[in-house]
Amino acid sequence: xxxxxxxxxxxxxxxxxxxxxxxxxxxxxxxxxxxxxxxxxxxxxxxxxxxxxxxxxxxxxxxxxxxxxxxxxxxxxxxxxxxxxxxxxxxxxxxxxxxxxxxxxxxxxxxxxxxxxxxxxxxxxxxxxxxxxxxxxxxxxxxxxxxxxxxxxxxxxxxxxxxxxxxxxxxxxxxxxxxxxxxxxxxxxxxxxxxxxxxxxxxxxxxxxxxxxxxxxxxxxxxxxxxxxxxxxxxxxxx
Amino acid sequence: xxxxxxxxxxxxxxxxxxxxxxxxxxxxxxxxxxxxxxxxxxxxxxxxxxxxxxxxxxxxxxxxxxxxxxxxxxxxxxxxxxxxxxxxxxxxxxxxxxxxxxxxxxxxxxxxxxxxxxxxxxxxxxxxxxxxxxxxxxxxxxxxxxxxxxxxxxxxxxxxxxxxxxxxxxxxxxxxxxxxxxxxxxxxxxxxxxxxxxxxxxxxxxxxxxxxxxxxxxxxxxxxxxxxxxxxxxxxxxxxxxxxxxxxxxxxxxxxxxxxxxxxxxxxxxxxxxxxxxxxxxxxxxxxxxxxxxxxxxxxxxxxxxxxxxxxxxxxxxxxxxxxxxxxxxxxxxxxxxxxxxxxxxxxxxxxxxxxxxxxxxxxxxxxxxxxxxxxxxxxxxxxxxxxxxxxxxxxxxxxxxxxxxxxxxxxxxxxxxxxxxxxxxxxxxxxxxxxxxxxxxxxxxxxxxxxxxxxxxxxxxxxxxxxxxxxxxxxxxxxxxxxxxxxxxxxxxxxxxxxxxxxxxxxxxxxxxxxxxxxxxxxxxxxxxxxxxxxxxxxxxxxxxxxxxxxxxxx
Numbered sequence: 001x002x003x004x005x006x007x008x009x010x011x012x013x014x015x016x017x018x019x020x021x022x023x024x025x026x027x028x029x030x031x032x033x034x035x036x037x038x039x040x041x042x043x044x045x046x047x048x049x050x051x052x053x054x055x056x057x058x059x060x061x062x063x064x065x066x067x068x069x070x071x072x073x074x075x076x077x078x079x080x081x082x083x084x085x086x087x088x089x090x091x092x093x094x095x096x097x098x099x100x101x102x103x104x105x106x107x108x109x110x111x112x113x114x115x116x117x118x119x120x121x122x123x124x125x126x127x128x129x130x131x132x133x134x135x136x137x138x139x140x141x142x143x144x145x146x147x148x149x150x151x152x153x154x155x156x157x158x159x160x161x162x163x164x165x166x167x168x169x170x171x172x173x174x175x176x177x178x179x180x181x182x183x184x185x186x187x188x189x190x191x192x193x194x195x196x197x198x199x200x201x202x203x204x205x206x207x208x209x210x211x212x213x214x215x216x217x218x219x220x221x222x223x224x225x226x227x228x229x230x231x232x233x234x235x236x237x238x239x
Numbered sequence: 240x241x242x243x244x245x246x247x248x249x250x251x252x253x254x255x256x257x258x259x260x261x262x263x264x265x266x267x268x269x270x271x272x273x274x275x276x277x278x279x280x281x282x283x284x285x286x287x288x289x290x291x292x293x294x295x296x297x298x299x300x301x302x303x304x305x306x307x308x309x310x311x312x313x314x315x316x317x318x319x320x321x322x323x324x325x326x327x328x329x330x331x332x333x334x335x336x337x338x339x340x341x342x343x344x345x346x347x348x349x350x351x352x353x354x355x356x357x358x359x360x361x362x363x364x365x366x367x368x369x370x371x372x373x374x375x376x377x378x379x380x381x382x383x384x385x386x387x388x389x390x391x392x393x394x395x396x397x398x399x400x401x402x403x404x405x406x407x408x409x410x411x412x413x414x415x416x417x418x419x420x421x422x423x424x425x426x427x428x429x430x431x432x433x434x435x436x437x438x439x440x441x442x443x444x445x446x447x448x449x450x451x452x453x454x455x456x457x458x459x460x461x462x463x464x465x466x467x468x469x470x471x472x473x474x475x476x477x478x479x480x481x482x483x484x485x486x487x488x489x490x491x492x493x494x495x496x497x498x499x500x501x502x503x504x505x506x507x508x509x510x511x512x513x514x515x516x517x518x519x520x521x522x523x524x525x526x527x528x529x530x531x532x533x534x535x536x537x538x539x540x541x542x543x544x545x546x547x548x549x550x551x552x553x554x555x556x557x558x559x560x561x562x563x564x565x566x567x568x569x570x571x572x573x574x575x576x577x578x579x580x581x582x583x584x585x586x587x588x589x590x591x592x593x594x595x596x597x598x599x600x601x602x603x604x605x606x607x608x609x610x611x612x613x614x615x616x617x618x619x620x621x622x623x624x625x626x627x628x629x630x631x632x633x634x635x636x637x638x639x640x641x642x643x644x645x646x647x648x649x650x651x652x653x654x655x656x657x658x659x660x661x662x663x664x665x666x667x668x669x670x671x672x673x674x675x676x677x678x679x680x681x682x683x684x685x686x687x688x689x690x691x692x693x694x695x696x697x698x699x700x701x702x703x704x705x706x707x708x709x710x711x712x713x714x715x716x717x718x719x720x721x722x723x724x725x726x727x728x729x730x731x732x733x734x735x736x737x738x739x740x741x742x743x744x745x746x747x748x749x750x751x752x753x754x755x756x757x758x759x760x761x762x763x764x765x766x767x768x769x770x771x772x773x774x775x776x777x778x779x780x781x782x783x784x785x786x787x788x789x790x791x792x793x794x795x
Contacts, residue, residue, distance in 0.1 A: 108685055108687055110685070156683075160663065160683070162670075163662075163664075163667050165666065200650055201557070203647060203648035204785045205730065206651040206655045210737035211652055216736065216737075227740035230740075237774050237777070239773070
C-alpha cells in the first residue's frame with residue numbers, strides 16, 4: 001500500500017483498548033496477554049514462548065486462532081526481518097520495529113521517498129531559495145499526497161538532496177535572493193550547475209579510463225596490465 | 240587479460256569487551272620520500288627520460304628516491320662513472336631541475352661541524368616541463384610575438400646569459416638591425432618587470448644548522464591581510480628560500496644602450512650563477528670561478544600563480560556564472576601586486592570601490608553598475624564562499640576555492656566508480672567529518688542497510704573510506720569516515736599514474752602507427768591518419784586537462 005494513495009499510515013493509530021475480546025481458550029488468553037503487553041513493540045515468537053511458558057505446538061495453534069479472530073497481526077521487525085514478530089491489532093508498530101515513517105511492510109517505501117524528493121527539488125528550483133517551512137507547506141498542499149508530512153520528515157528529504165548536490169544549505173544574509181528570509185535563517189538553495197541528468201560534472205581524472213579503473217593499483221608501465229595492453233583504453237579510443 | 244585478485248585481510252572478531260579495532264586492510268605503499276609519492280617519482284622520471292635520456296633520468300630517479308645526496312653517493316647508487324654523473328647533474332642544473340646546496344651538519348664528539356655539498360631534484364620544476372605550452376599561451380595573451388619567442392628560447396635552453404640571448408637573436412632577421420636589438424632588450428625588460436623572467440638562483444646556497452628557535456614547531460601567524468599558515472619548513476623549502484636572490488636583484492634588468500658593443504658592460508656582476516656549472520665542469524666541488532655571469536630563466540612561480548588565477552576564474556564561472564567570473568577577475572587584478580606566495584590562502588582585502596574601478600576597465604564589466612557589482616559580490620560570498628567579507632572589505636578565499644575544486648574532483652571519481660548512492664554516502668561522510676555507523680548512513684541516505692554496507696565496503700576496499708570496528712558485547716558496529724587529507728594524496732598519486740599512462744599510450748599509438756605517420760595526411764591511409772590524429776588529440780588534451788587537476792592538488 002503506497003502513501004500516495006489510500007489511507008494514511010504515517011500517523012500512529014490509537015490502540016483500541018475498549019474493543020471486545022472474543023471468547024478465548026486459556027492458552028489463547030495467556031498468549032494474547034503476553035503479546036498485548038508488548039504494545040507497539042510486539043514480540044518475537046521465540047520470546048513469547050519463553051514468557052508464556054507454553055509448548056511450541058500450543059503456541060503455534062493459539063497464534064493461528066488469534067490471527068483468525070483478528071486480535072493479533074504479524075508485523076515485520078526491521079531489525080530482524082527473518083523473525084516472526086507479532087503485535088496486538090490495536091497497535092501500530094513503533095519506529096524501532098517498522099523502521100519509521102519511511103518504511104512500508106518492512107522495506108523502504110522508495111516510491112514515496114523518491115516522489116517527495118522530486119517534489120521538494122522542483123519547489124526549490126522554482127523559488128531559487130526556500131526555507132524548510134515553505135517547502136513543508138508546499139508539499140502538504142500538494143493534492144497527490146494523502147498524508148501530511150512533518151517538518152522533520154521534509155528536513156530528512158532535503159538532506160538527501162544536499163548529498164545529491166541538487167540543493168545546498170545556506171544561511172540568509174537578508175539581501176538579494178534572500179531578501180524575504182530573515183537574516184541568519186537556514187534555508188535551501190537550488191544548485192543550478194549540475195551535470196547532465198543530475199550527475200556531477202566529470203572531473204579530469206574521472207573523464208579518462210584510469211580514473212575509474214578497478215585495476216589501477218596493478219597497472220604498471222610494462223606489466224601485464226599496462227596502458228599499452230589496457231582494454232579500457234582500447235574501448236575509449238575506439239571511436 | 241590476466242585477472243589479479245588481491246584479497247583484503249579478513250577482519251578479526253574481538254572479545255566481548257567494548258573497544259575499537261582499526262581495520263586490518265593492508266596499507267598502501269608509503270611515500271618513498273617526504274614529498275613525492277610513488278607515481279610522482281615515476282612520472283617525473285618519465286618526463287626526464289623523454290627530454291634528456293635514460294642516464295639523466297637515472298640520476299634523477301636516484302635523487303628523488305633517496306633525497307638530496309652528495310656526488311659520491313650518487314655515483315655509488317647509480318653505478319655510473321663520476322664524469323657521467325657530473326654531466327647529468329649539469330644538464331639538470333641547466334634546466335632548473337636540480338639545485339646544489341651546502342649543508343652544515345653536526346660533527347661528531349669533539350669534532351667541528353662539517354659542510355657537505357649536496358644535490359636536490361626540484362620535483363615541481365620537473366613537472367613544469369610539461370606545462371611550457373600553457374606558459375607560452377599566457378605570455379601570448381599579454382605580450383607580442385618577440386616576447387613569446389624569448390620565453391620559448393629560455394624554456395628550450397633552461398637558462399641563458401643576456402649575451403647568449405643577444406647572440407642568438409643577432410642571427411635572426413629581426414636582430415640584424417640595431418633597432419631590433421633595442422626592441423629585444425626592451426622586451427626582456429618587460430618580461431622581467433612582469434616577473435615572467437628572473438635571475439637564476441644562487442648556485443650553491445649555504446644552509447647552516449637551524450637554531451633552537453627555528454627547530455621549534457610551526458606557529459600560526461595571522462597577518463592582517465594575507466593569512467599564511469606556517470607549516471614546518473621542509474629541506475626543499477629551506478634550500479629554495481636560501482637560493483633565491485634578493486627581491487631587488489631577482490627582477491632587475493638594466494637596459495644597456497650600447498647593447499652588443501661591449502660584452503663586459505652588458506653583464507651585471509652581482510651573482511655568480513655560472514659558478515657551480517663551471518665548478519662541476521672543472522671537477523672542483525663548490526670551487527670559485529672569477530667569471531661571474533648573470534643567468535636568466537623563466538620564473539615558473541609567476542606562471543604558476545597566473546595559472547592558479549586562471550583556474551580559479553574557471554571554477555567560479557562553472558559554479559556561478561560569467562558575471563561572477565568578471566567581478567572575480569577584477570578582484571584578482573586589483574590584488575595581484577600584493578600577492579607574494581603561490582599558496583596564499585586569501586588575497587588582500589579590497590573595498591567595493593576599488594573592485595568596481597577594476598571591473599569597469601574590462602570589456603565584460605564596462606557596463607556594470609556599482610549596485611550590480613555589489614550584488615555579484617554578495618553572490619560570491621554566499622555558500623560556498625569564494626570571497627570573504629570583513630568590515631565591508633572583500634578578500635578572495637583561495638584556499639576554499641581550491642578545496643572546493645579538489646572535493647568536486649574526488650566526488651566525481653566516486654560517482655563514476657561506485658554510483659549515485661555511493662556518491663551520496665561519500666558526501667554525507669565528508670561533510671560530517673567524523674565516523675558514522677552503517678545504520679546511521681543507511682537511514683540518512685534512504686538505502687537499505689545491507690546495500691549500504693556493501694557499497695561502503697567497496698569504497699573502503701578502494702581506499703576511499705576509513706573503517707573502524709566497534710564491538711559491544713555480541714554486537715559489532717562498523718564505523719566509516721572520509722579522511723580527505725589522505726584521500727587527496729592518494730588521488731594525486733593516481734593522477735600522476737594516469738598522466739604517465741596517457742603519455743605512454745600516446746607513444747604506443749604513434750609507434751604502432753608510424754607507417755601511417757610516414758605516409759602523411761594525403762597518403763593512401765588518409766582515414767587512418769585522421770583517426771590517429773584524433774586519438775592523439777584526445778590523449779594529449781586529456782593529459783593537459785589532467786595536468787590542471789594535478790596543479791589544483793599539488794601546486795596550488
